[in-house]
Amino acid sequence: xxxxTQTPKFQVLKTGQSMTLQCAQDMNHEYMxxxxxxxxxxxxxxxxxxxxxxxxxxxxxxxxNVSRSTTEDFPLRLLSAAPSQTSVYFxxxxxxxxxxxxxxxxxxxxxxxxVL
Amino acid sequence: xxxxxxxxxxxxxxxxxxxxxxxxYKTSINNLQWYRQNSGRGxxxxxxxxxxxxxxxxxxxxxxxxxxxxxxxxxxxxxxAADTASYFCATVYQGAQKLVFGQGTRLTINP
Numbered sequence: 509x510x511x512x513t514q515t516p517k518f519q520v521l522k523t524g525q526s527m528t529l530q531c532a533q534d535m536n537h538e539y540m541x542x543x544x545x546x547x548x549x550x551x552x553x554x555x556x557x558x559x560x561x562x563x564x565x566x567x568x569x570x571x572x573n574v575s576r577s578t579t580e581d582f583p584l585r586l587l588s589a590a591p592s593q594t595s596v597y598f599x600x601x602x603x604x605x606x607x608x609x610x611x612x613x614x615x616x617x618x619x620x621x622x623v624l
Numbered sequence: 625x626x627x628x629x630x631x632x633x634x635x636x637x638x639x640x641x642x643x644x645x646x647x648x649y650k651t652s653i654n655n656l657q658w659y660r661q662n663s664g665r666g667x668x669x670x671x672x673x674x675x676x677x678x679x680x681x682x683x684x685x686x687x688x689x690x691x692x693x694x695x696x697x698x699x700x701x702x703x704x705a706a707d708t709a710s711y712f713c714a715t716v717y718q719g720a721q722k723l724v725f726g727q728g729t730r731l732t733i734n735p
């Protein structure tokens with residue numbers, strides 16, 4: 509049981525490049541989400557999904573796309589990377605029964621992204 | 625932003641002392657959760673307190689919730705060096721499916 513797996517762990521991009529951050533969970537969780545963490549800003553929610561085929565925006569969705577074609581995977585796409593997207597990105601998942609507030613979030617180890 | 629606010633932003637104490645961190649939030653919530661993040665790692669869940677609970681214990685952790693003041697506190701008793709980490713509160717506002725985090729308290733336990 510691997511939990512939440514994020515790949516890659518580190519990535520350096522040039523401005524304007526695109527890439528996909530991968531997130532996979534093997535716990536059959538309905539709820540998945542992406543956060544970015546910047547110094548002094550805590551975690552900010554980018555996008556989330558309450559199940560396959562359903563996604564919604566969080567606090568800071570601009571510049572990011574997501575899709576949820578399977579329960580297990582929730583990739584985050586950067587369409588045209590900008591230096592402001594330099595951050596640490598965390599994926600999390602949980603059960604959905606009773607609402608996300610009632611369920612423990614399991615986090616991946618993070619992806620450290622630098623955009624030059 | 626709907627984030628909660630944590631206080632203090634940083635806390636440094638001696639090993640064996642108690643550490644108290646506070647979290648305030650803005651609107652009515654269903655539940656409140658606390659998480660810990662060790663340096664360079666993902667967050668790990670510590671404790672969940674429901675909106676109809678006032679206090680909850682888990683080992684050396686004690687969490688209180690005051691819905692009238694829209695605040696929560698996390699107390700770590702008899703601190704250890706291994707407690708050095710950042711601590712975050714997280715809330716979901718009623719009717720929402722978004723879990724939002726505070727900015728965190730960075731706790732340092734000095735030997």
